[in-house]
Amino acid sequence: MAPKITAKPPKGTRDIAPHAMAVRERAFSLITQVFRAHGAVAIDTPVFELRDVLQNKYGEDSKLIYHLSDDMSSETGEKLSLRYDLSVPFARYLASNNVSQIKRYHIGKVYRRDRPAMERGRFREFYQCDFDIAGAYPAMIPDAEVLVVMMQMFDTLAAQSESHQRLIGSYEIKISHRVILDAVLTVCGVPEDKLRTICSAVDKLDKMHWRDVRKEMVVEKGLQEEVADRIERFVSMRGTGPEVLHMLRQERELVDMCVDALNEMEKLFRLVACMREGMKNRLVFDMSLARGLDYYTGVIFEAVLVDKTVNLGSIGAGGRYDGLVGMFRRSGVPCVGCSLGIERIMNLMVKAAEEQGGGKIRATATDVLVATIGKGTMEERLRLCAELWRRGVAAEFCFNENWNVGKQVQQAVSGGVPLVAVVGEDELRDGVVKLKVLATKEERVVDRGGIAAAIDEELTKANESG
Amino acid sequence: MAPKITAKPPKGTRDIAPHAMAVRERAFSLITQVFRAHGAVAIDTPVFELRDVLQNKYGEDSKLIYHLSDDMSSETGEKLSLRYDLSVPFARYLASNNVSQIKRYHIGKVYRRDRPAMERGRFREFYQCDFDIAGAYPAMIPDAEVLVVMMQMFDTLAAQSESHQRLIGSYEIKISHRVILDAVLTVCGVPEDKLRTICSAVDKLDKMHWRDVRKEMVVEKGLQEEVADRIERFVSMRGTGPEVLHMLRQERELVDMCVDALNEMEKLFRLVACMREGMKNRLVFDMSLARGLDYYTGVIFEAVLVDKTVNLGSIGAGGRYDGLVGMFRRSGVPCVGCSLGIERIMNLMVKAAEEQGGGKIRATATDVLVATIGKGTMEERLRLCAELWRRGVAAEFCFNENWNVGKQVQQAVSGGVPLVAVVGEDELRDGVVKLKVLATKEERVVDRGGIAAAIDEELTKANESG
Incomplete structure (x- = not known):
C-alpha cells in the first residue's frame, strides 16, 4: 500500500x-x-493584497x-500578503475605485499568524x-446608524429562540471617543509622545486590574506615578451617556x-435613542x-456579553x-464601521441551535424522502423525485436499489427528513402516492398530481405544531 | 503631502x-x-492547505x-499553499474527518498563478x-443525479428572464467515459505508456483541428501515423447516447x-432520461x-454553450x-461531482441583468426612502426609519440634515428606490405619512401605524405591473 x-x-x-x-449560513443570511434593510450594498476584494497596502x-x-x-511574484514583481482584516482592503477599494460615498457590507475570510x-x-x-459607511456627512449621523445596525444584528440573532436569547441577548456596547481619551490623558499629564503607548495600556483594563495596568504605565512605559494616579479617576467613569457626560x-x-467631541457624544446618544425608542438602548x-x-480617530466601541458565565470577550x-x-x-474619505466577532458568535449560535434541537442540528433542508417498494423500482424513485424538484420541493432518494421500505425510511429518520413519499405497484397503478409524516406516524394517500401541495400542507402543519 | x-x-x-x-449573490442563492433541493449539505475548508496535500x-x-x-511556517514546520480547486480539499476533508458518505456543495475561492x-x-x-456525491453505491445512480443537478442549475439561471434564457439557455453537456476512451486508444494501437499523453492531445479537439492534434500525436508524441488515423474515426463519434452506443x-x-463501461453508459442515459421526462435532455x-x-476514473462531462456568438468555452x-x-x-471513497465555471456564468448573468434593467442593475434592496420636511427634523427621519426596520421594511434616509425634500427624493431616484415616505409638520401633527410611488408619481396619505402594510401593498403592485 502506498504511503x-x-x-x-x-x-x-x-x-x-x-x-x-x-x-x-443561517446566521450570515x-x-x-x-x-x-439599511440599504447597504456588498463588495468583494481579493484575499491577498499588495504587501505595501497592508503594511504599517x-x-x-x-x-x-x-x-x-x-518566488511567486518574480514575473510580475509584485509582493503579496494575505489580508489581515477587511477594513484596510475597504480603504484600498475606495481609493482604487475612486469611491467617496458608500454604505457597504463585506463577509469574508481574513488571516492572522497568531498563536x-x-x-x-x-x-x-x-x-x-x-459594515461601514464612507462619506463626508454631518457629525455622528452615520456613526449612530452603525451602532443601531450592530444592536439590530445581535437582537435578530438572539430572537431565534429562547436559547439564543439567553446566550446572545445579554450584550452591551461600550462606547468612548479617541479625542476625549487623548484629551483626558493630556490633562492628566501624559506627554504627547507617550499618548499611543499609554492608550494601549488603558486598552488592557478589560482583562487586567488597574494596579497591573498602572505598573505597566509606570515601570515599563516610564510614566510618572502621579500622572498614572490621575488617569485612574477618569478611566473608572462608566454609565449612561448623560451620566458620564455630566x-x-x-x-x-x-x-x-475637547468641547466638540463632548458635544458629538451628546448628539450620538440622542440620535441612537431616537432609533431605539421602546427598546433597550444597551x-x-x-x-x-x-x-x-x-x-x-473618533467614536470607538466594543460589544461584550454581560453574562459572565459566557467568558468570551x-x-x-x-x-x-x-x-x-x-x-x-x-x-481622504471619512469612514465609520463595525466588525462582528463572527467566530465567537458562531460558537454561541451552534450551542443555541443544539439546545433548541435537543442536541441535534439538521444539516439538510430536505422536505421529503422518496421511497419505492419492490425490486427494479429505482427509475420510479427518480421520476417522482424529479416531479417534486420541478415543483420546488426538496426531495432525496436512497441510492441503494435493493433496500426495502424500512431501510429507506430509516435514512429519512437519521437525516431528520420530516416526510416520506412511498410508491409501490398499487400506488403506481392507481396514480397515487402514500405520504407518511414521521413525527406523528400519520399516513395519507394523495393523488400524484397533488403531491407537492400535500407536502406543503404537512410541512406547514409540522412547523405550526413544532 | 505624504507619498x-x-x-x-x-x-x-x-x-x-x-x-x-x-x-x-442572487446567482449563488x-x-x-x-x-x-437535492438534500446536499455545505462544508467549508481552509483557503490554504499543507503543500503535500495539493502537490502531484x-x-x-x-x-x-x-x-x-x-518563513511563515518556521515555527510549525508546516509548508502551506493556496488551494487550486475544491476537489482535492474535499478528498482531504473526507480523509481527515473519516467521512465515507456525503452529498455536499462548496462555494469558495481558488487560486491559480495562471496568465x-x-x-x-x-x-x-x-x-x-x-457539488459532489461521495460513497460506494450501485453504478451510475449518483452520476445521474450530478448530471441532473448541473442541468437544473443552468435551467434555473436561464429561467430568470428572456435575456437569461437567450444567454444561458442554449447549454449542452458533452459526456464520455475514461474507461471507454482508454479502450478506444488501446484498440487503435496506442501503447499503454502513451495513454495519458495521447488522451491530453484528444482533449484539445474542442479548440484545435484534427490535423493539428494529429500532428501533435505523431510529431511531438511519437505516435505511429496509422494509429493516429485509426483514432480519428472514434473521436468523431457524436450523438445521443443510444446512437453512439450503437x-x-x-x-x-x-x-x-470495456463491456461494463458501455453498459454503465447505457444505464446512465436511461436514469437521466427518467429525471428529465418532458424536458430537454441536453x-x-x-x-x-x-x-x-x-x-x-469513469464518466466525464463538460457543459458548453451551443450559441457560438457567446464564445466562452x-x-x-x-x-x-x-x-x-x-x-x-x-x-478510498468513490466520488462523482461537478464544478461550475462560475466566473464565466457571472459575466453572462451580469449581461442578462443589464439587458433586463435597461442597462442598469440595482445594488441595494431598499424598499423606501424616508424623507422629512423642515429644518431640524433629522430625528423624525430616524424615528420613522426605525419603525420600518422593526417591521422588516428596508428603509434608507439621507444623512444630510439640511437637504430639501426634492434633494432627498433625488437620492431615491438615483438609487432605484421605488418608494418615498415623507413626514413634515402637518403629517407629524396628524399622525400620518405621505407615501409616494416614484414610478407612477402617485401619492397617498397613510396612518402612521399602517405604513408598513401600505409599503408592502405598493411593492406587490409594482412587482405585478413591472
Missing part, C-alpha cells in the same frame, strides 16, 4: 462540518438581511501578516463580517480641550475603552477612522 | 463592485437552492499553485462552485475490452471529450474520481 499523505488542515485552521455550516496599518500586529512566497486558541475561538483563518463636563480644563459610555488599532467592535483612505489617495 | 501607496488589486485579481455583487494532483498545472512564504485573461474570465483568484458496439474488440455522447485532469465540468481519497487514507 499516505498526512491529511489534516493546517495549524490554526479547521474544516467546518455540515451541521455547523447550516448554522453559519440573518445578518445580511439587517445590512440590506496594524501597529505591533503587523508581524502577524501572512506573506506569499516572493491559535481554537477552543476560545482564536483561529489563523476566520471570517469577518463588516461627570466629564465638570472638568474645566478637559472641556476646553449603550454604556465607558472611559476605560481604548481600542488597540492606531487608525481610529469582545463579540464585535468598531469606530470612526477618518485617516485610513488618505493613505491610499490624495483626498 | 501615497499604489492602491490597486494584485495582477489577475479584481474588486467586485456592488452591482456585480448583487447579481452574484439560486444555485444553493438547487443543491439543497494536477499534472502539469501543479506549477500554477501559489505557495505561502516558508490572467480578465476579459475572457480567466483570473488568478476566482470562485468555484462544486456505433461503439459494432466494434467487437472494443466491446470485449446530453451529447461525444467521444472527442477527454478532460485534462489525471484523477478521473466550458461553463462547467466534472466526472467520477474514485482514486483521489485513497491518496489520503487507507480505504
Whole structure:
C-alpha cells in the first residue's frame, strides 16, 4: 500500500462540518438581511493584497501578516500578503475605485499568524463580517446608524429562540471617543509622545486590574506615578451617556480641550435613542475603552456579553477612522464601521441551535424522502423525485436499489427528513402516492398530481405544531 | 503631502463592485437552492492547505499553485499553499474527518498563478462552485443525479428572464467515459505508456483541428501515423447516447475490452432520461471529450454553450474520481461531482441583468426612502426609519440634515428606490405619512401605524405591473 499523505488542515485552521455550516449560513443570511434593510450594498476584494497596502496599518500586529512566497511574484514583481482584516482592503477599494460615498457590507475570510486558541475561538483563518459607511456627512449621523445596525444584528440573532436569547441577548456596547481619551490623558499629564503607548495600556483594563495596568504605565512605559494616579479617576467613569457626560463636563480644563467631541457624544446618544425608542438602548459610555488599532480617530466601541458565565470577550467592535483612505489617495474619505466577532458568535449560535434541537442540528433542508417498494423500482424513485424538484420541493432518494421500505425510511429518520413519499405497484397503478409524516406516524394517500401541495400542507402543519 | 501607496488589486485579481455583487449573490442563492433541493449539505475548508496535500494532483498545472512564504511556517514546520480547486480539499476533508458518505456543495475561492485573461474570465483568484456525491453505491445512480443537478442549475439561471434564457439557455453537456476512451486508444494501437499523453492531445479537439492534434500525436508524441488515423474515426463519434452506443458496439474488440463501461453508459442515459421526462435532455455522447485532469476514473462531462456568438468555452465540468481519497487514507471513497465555471456564468448573468434593467442593475434592496420636511427634523427621519426596520421594511434616509425634500427624493431616484415616505409638520401633527410611488408619481396619505402594510401593498403592485 502506498504511503499516505498526512491529511489534516493546517495549524490554526479547521474544516467546518455540515451541521455547523447550516448554522453559519443561517446566521450570515440573518445578518445580511439587517445590512440590506439599511440599504447597504456588498463588495468583494481579493484575499491577498499588495504587501505595501497592508503594511504599517496594524501597529505591533503587523508581524502577524501572512506573506506569499516572493518566488511567486518574480514575473510580475509584485509582493503579496494575505489580508489581515477587511477594513484596510475597504480603504484600498475606495481609493482604487475612486469611491467617496458608500454604505457597504463585506463577509469574508481574513488571516492572522497568531498563536491559535481554537477552543476560545482564536483561529489563523476566520471570517469577518463588516459594515461601514464612507462619506463626508454631518457629525455622528452615520456613526449612530452603525451602532443601531450592530444592536439590530445581535437582537435578530438572539430572537431565534429562547436559547439564543439567553446566550446572545445579554450584550452591551461600550462606547468612548479617541479625542476625549487623548484629551483626558493630556490633562492628566501624559506627554504627547507617550499618548499611543499609554492608550494601549488603558486598552488592557478589560482583562487586567488597574494596579497591573498602572505598573505597566509606570515601570515599563516610564510614566510618572502621579500622572498614572490621575488617569485612574477618569478611566473608572462608566454609565449612561448623560451620566458620564455630566461627570466629564465638570472638568474645566478637559472641556476646553475637547468641547466638540463632548458635544458629538451628546448628539450620538440622542440620535441612537431616537432609533431605539421602546427598546433597550444597551449603550454604556465607558472611559476605560481604548481600542488597540492606531487608525481610529473618533467614536470607538466594543460589544461584550454581560453574562459572565459566557467568558468570551469582545463579540464585535468598531469606530470612526477618518485617516485610513488618505493613505491610499490624495483626498481622504471619512469612514465609520463595525466588525462582528463572527467566530465567537458562531460558537454561541451552534450551542443555541443544539439546545433548541435537543442536541441535534439538521444539516439538510430536505422536505421529503422518496421511497419505492419492490425490486427494479429505482427509475420510479427518480421520476417522482424529479416531479417534486420541478415543483420546488426538496426531495432525496436512497441510492441503494435493493433496500426495502424500512431501510429507506430509516435514512429519512437519521437525516431528520420530516416526510416520506412511498410508491409501490398499487400506488403506481392507481396514480397515487402514500405520504407518511414521521413525527406523528400519520399516513395519507394523495393523488400524484397533488403531491407537492400535500407536502406543503404537512410541512406547514409540522412547523405550526413544532 | 505624504507619498501615497499604489492602491490597486494584485495582477489577475479584481474588486467586485456592488452591482456585480448583487447579481452574484442572487446567482449563488439560486444555485444553493438547487443543491439543497437535492438534500446536499455545505462544508467549508481552509483557503490554504499543507503543500503535500495539493502537490502531484494536477499534472502539469501543479506549477500554477501559489505557495505561502516558508518563513511563515518556521515555527510549525508546516509548508502551506493556496488551494487550486475544491476537489482535492474535499478528498482531504473526507480523509481527515473519516467521512465515507456525503452529498455536499462548496462555494469558495481558488487560486491559480495562471496568465490572467480578465476579459475572457480567466483570473488568478476566482470562485468555484462544486457539488459532489461521495460513497460506494450501485453504478451510475449518483452520476445521474450530478448530471441532473448541473442541468437544473443552468435551467434555473436561464429561467430568470428572456435575456437569461437567450444567454444561458442554449447549454449542452458533452459526456464520455475514461474507461471507454482508454479502450478506444488501446484498440487503435496506442501503447499503454502513451495513454495519458495521447488522451491530453484528444482533449484539445474542442479548440484545435484534427490535423493539428494529429500532428501533435505523431510529431511531438511519437505516435505511429496509422494509429493516429485509426483514432480519428472514434473521436468523431457524436450523438445521443443510444446512437453512439450503437456505433461503439459494432466494434467487437472494443466491446470485449470495456463491456461494463458501455453498459454503465447505457444505464446512465436511461436514469437521466427518467429525471428529465418532458424536458430537454441536453446530453451529447461525444467521444472527442477527454478532460485534462489525471484523477478521473469513469464518466466525464463538460457543459458548453451551443450559441457560438457567446464564445466562452466550458461553463462547467466534472466526472467520477474514485482514486483521489485513497491518496489520503487507507480505504478510498468513490466520488462523482461537478464544478461550475462560475466566473464565466457571472459575466453572462451580469449581461442578462443589464439587458433586463435597461442597462442598469440595482445594488441595494431598499424598499423606501424616508424623507422629512423642515429644518431640524433629522430625528423624525430616524424615528420613522426605525419603525420600518422593526417591521422588516428596508428603509434608507439621507444623512444630510439640511437637504430639501426634492434633494432627498433625488437620492431615491438615483438609487432605484421605488418608494418615498415623507413626514413634515402637518403629517407629524396628524399622525400620518405621505407615501409616494416614484414610478407612477402617485401619492397617498397613510396612518402612521399602517405604513408598513401600505409599503408592502405598493411593492406587490409594482412587482405585478413591472
